Amino acid sequence: MPVQFAAKRLGKELNKIQNGLPPGIELVSADNLEEWLLDIRVLDNNPLYLNDTYRLKFRFGQSYPIEPPEVVFVKQADRPIPIHPHIYSNGIICLDLLGQQGWSPVQSVESVCMSLQSMLTGNTKNERPPGDEEFVRANKQRPKDIEFYYHDNTV
């Protein structure tokens, strides 16, 4: 159970989420204050993501929101991993917003979902990050331990 600080904050977020989320974002489950699942859809007609829904897994640490949550896409039969030059095929997302440097405590589950949504919306490249195969095969680290180098400022 996270420290009270985190629990309180998550409780408030959940409350808000249950009162409604922006279009294209849906809460799947939030059975505890450690791991939540949400579905996102890309709303415009981007052919890369048309008619697909993607599942996001949020994991919250005890220092949330001071520290970022761990956010990955999870693969399921009807929930593919979106293709994007910053999303590895194992669901790990390279986004500075989710890293130590880019994260800010004013962000929330909702704002992260919206950022990811817009990240997908704006993408035109039908490709995985460079070295995706190698990374997916070799990586044993948790997303937060990976030292990403955020080089692309266009996202």
Added chain:
Amino acid sequence: MDVFGDEAFNVPDSTDWLGTPLACLMPVEQAFRCHVCKDFYDSPMLTSCNHTFCSLCIRRCLSVDSKCPLCRATDQESKLRGNWALREAVEAFKNSRKVLLEFARAPPTTQAAPTGQAGPSSPSKRKATELEGPKEEDPETKRPRRSTRSTRARVAELTAAILQEEEETTFAADPDYVDQPPDDGLVACPICLTRMKEQQVDRHLDTSCPGSPQAASKRRPIPAQTSQPSTFPSFNTRLTSQVTTANQNQKPPERLPALAYSMLRDTALRKKLSELGLSTHGSRQLLEKRHKEWITLWNANCDSSRPKKRTELLRDLDEWERTVGHPSTAAGGGGGGQQGLGLMARAQATGAQIKDKEFDGKAWATRYGGSFGDLIKQARKGIKRQTLDGNGEKADTKGGGGGEDGKEDITPAELPTLQAREGESSAAPTPMDIVPPSSPPRPGQVDDADTEHDGQAPGKDAIAEDTAMREQVIPGTPDKERQWETSQQQQPPIPGDAQLSGMKKPNPETC
């Protein structure tokens, strides 16, 4: 999701206003909530970039990353300034919130005669229909209801619309909501809680109030929130500000300065902690975290209008210790990759990893056992040589032979255990404490030892060696050891104990 459905997790939130006729209060409430904790501002502080956060929130943020969470402008804890006007505003809003919300959710028709109504409709729905106007209700139900409703209720209903624009004004008129405090027409002194007439409070505060605000601070919020706000909102704000100033005049708690941990040695840090009355238990990293957390808690408390007592802060620290500070959950790098989301998990430096409680001492020992052994030998040789130089053979046989018997048995594998043990026996003075860090070299010492009973000297040397070994073990990283090694070699030979004290001299407590 069900877990949170009910009371336990029914957190008050700005969305509470949605679906009530006072939905326009949602943005108002949002403006009173901190962006970090999403709770009402608690001791709001203004940053250099003019953003406001709870004192505790912004201090936590800045201590991790010296940037404003909203605009990423660089800022420092010392530059924070209290936003007292907002504090009062938040206080006033909080105090009136419950009443306002009840008012918005449950229009006072429930007590009206049941005749006209088929059943109790849900509050929000009811309210909504009322707002949309009476045209939706058919005259049959409308009429009896109207007539049976009390004047009071009708007044309340009429004012619902006005309330949307002038939130503060009317709710006090409805006696439904003032049932919490004893209905004696009196108010409680904000400090000693004695009940008295409203007009008497000022005078009482100036002259006869006996209670210390500190003692009362714990109890005060409860009556303050339930009693006064509902009856005399404006009066209450006045009182709040009075209490605020009273508390501040009484005892301005002093803020603690941040420490540059990299400049502090373990002993010095432990000393700082014990000076603060905190536990000196645990790894170096934990000590730093604990100290940091305490400073954050303490300084945030200094900003509060009702500072908590030290014991309460200690309890907060304890809670932190059990969760964030707890090594089992914080050991992220370790096996399983489970959780590992604590603050400590982030530490990636090798120096930090050895200090972790879950650290695999055995593997480490086999890996570096050789160099540990070498260093120990070297240290021993150094002592032997120096005693030899200074005092001739007698000292050598005594210091060297006896000392080795006592200590040579320690295998490298035991070293981490030794270290761990030291961490646990925090209360007892460690050998490091016994050797005064800055005690001047005592040239007479070895001569004294010379005349002493032979059996005692090895003990002394054992302590000395023990210290020397700890010196190597605790810093952990091979770099540090090498550094120590060279510094030892560069030292001019000083006999016996004096050498060890001398060794510590170049590193005073704080640099």
